[in-house]
Amino acid sequence: MARSNALRQPSAAPQDVSNPLGARLAIREGSHTGPTAGMAPGCVQGNLVILPKYDAADFLRFAVANPKPCPIIAVSEPGDPHLAAIGSDLDIRTDVPRYVVWKDGRKTEEPADITPHWRDDLVTFVIGCSYSFEQALIEDGIEIRHITEGCAVPMYRTSIPTTPAGPFHGPLVVSMRPMTPANAIRAVQITGRLPGVHGAPVHLGRPDLIGIADLAKPDYGDAVSIRDDEIPVFWACGVTPQSVIATSRPRFCITHYPGSMIVTDLSNARLSVS
Template identity: 50%
Template sequence: MQDINSFNAREIREAFRGGTLSQPTPGLAPGYVQANLVILPQSDAFDFLLFCTRNPKPCPILDVTEVGDWEPRQVAPGADLRTDVPLYRVWKSGTLVDEVTDIRDLWQEDFVGFLLGCSFSFEAVMLAAGLPVRHIEEGKNVPMYQTTIPCQSAGRFSGNMVVSMRPLTPKQAIQAVEVTGRFAKAHGAPLHFGNPEVLGIRNINSPDFGEAVTIRENEIPVFWACGVTPQLAIMKSQPGLAITHAPGYMFITDVRDEELTFS
């Protein structure tokens, strides 16, 4: 059997589609941009598009599909948003009602798919720069936390920001600002490093999403805006139906990481 570490983005998606692979995506298809997914009926799509435009740090738009079209033609021609994510979440009136690996039977003719940038996209660059990425080291999903930072409201959508965390030494944190700041479409530079209570996070060892990772004695938590933010907005705003990726189970595009950077 082919080593999963040698799979490119298309091969990973085909493995998800065929049911031969289902796992969190950190570290998979290194060099390819990973994306958060939100699917909404057309009646809610404009408000959500406006929400993303007003909150580009947690919600950087990579692609928006045509109404009823499950193919993200700009970032992964030939892909299928109904099958190519390893784990989906189904929301009804803001309540999580199911997690599934295939949404073909749930697809509606008025659905619009949104793909949003993800911080997994800069992790290969962090590793290449000699910066540790602890959740990859430990084989875990990235830790993510709800904060008290409010997003700008748009139409029916509002809510607080979610952040992801990677522990680094203070010197490494400064380097990470430079390395990740070039990836504006993947959340860019960190929002904060140090005391998590500033963000309203009470227990760094109990993330709201993902898994806790080891923070060593000489390290501090470093926080980036996170594309799980729309899921909080869905919980608060309660659209009749929404489908998202499960946190850490991303859509992998054909776009290369370097295409998201600016010189």
């Protein structure tokens, strides 16, 4: 599997990554190449699934049937990489730090630019991301460990099945954040008001009950420290489509690399329900 950053040329002047356009330009120009957690605080970040038109209707049905891991933020017209409704000067081909190209359910490349792979029949799905609800947790004084430790959130495949649609099926993926029990209760209350970015946790405590053998060995992202007074708190994760792609094996697909999202102009506050 190849990984290439050849099309990225770092900019001489650093961009202001505290705003969404600056974050996208920093990514496009190659001055930011890592996880997007903490970029453009207050703005929605999205997971990506890009499929040929012949698979798009089935995937949309899959997302509707599985709203916790796959809350749809935007869907493009076939062949349109710009999605102006979610970001000015947004180009889905260049504005994610790292992508994954899939063929027949296998990862073949992890490029920093998918322009060479772009086709007129490709449909982009932008799916809500837990980075959005993390801002609400931080504002309430709850520590987000992977941000503190400067790494990607740990993510795990579980034994929980998704609801199949057409050819798409596979296990739920969850993201994990360690918290004290008191903070976990508060996190349930806060994230429950944000169904557009995964909503409330799907599980607390005992990882073995959902098929996770070892928290120190995430399937995606990085392991984080867990203190003696903390429990793991698990949310449905937008990386779920990647486990589904590996299981369902569509002929062609492009996703984001876990932890590397598209930063949109949308406000997290717009996704909150009272």
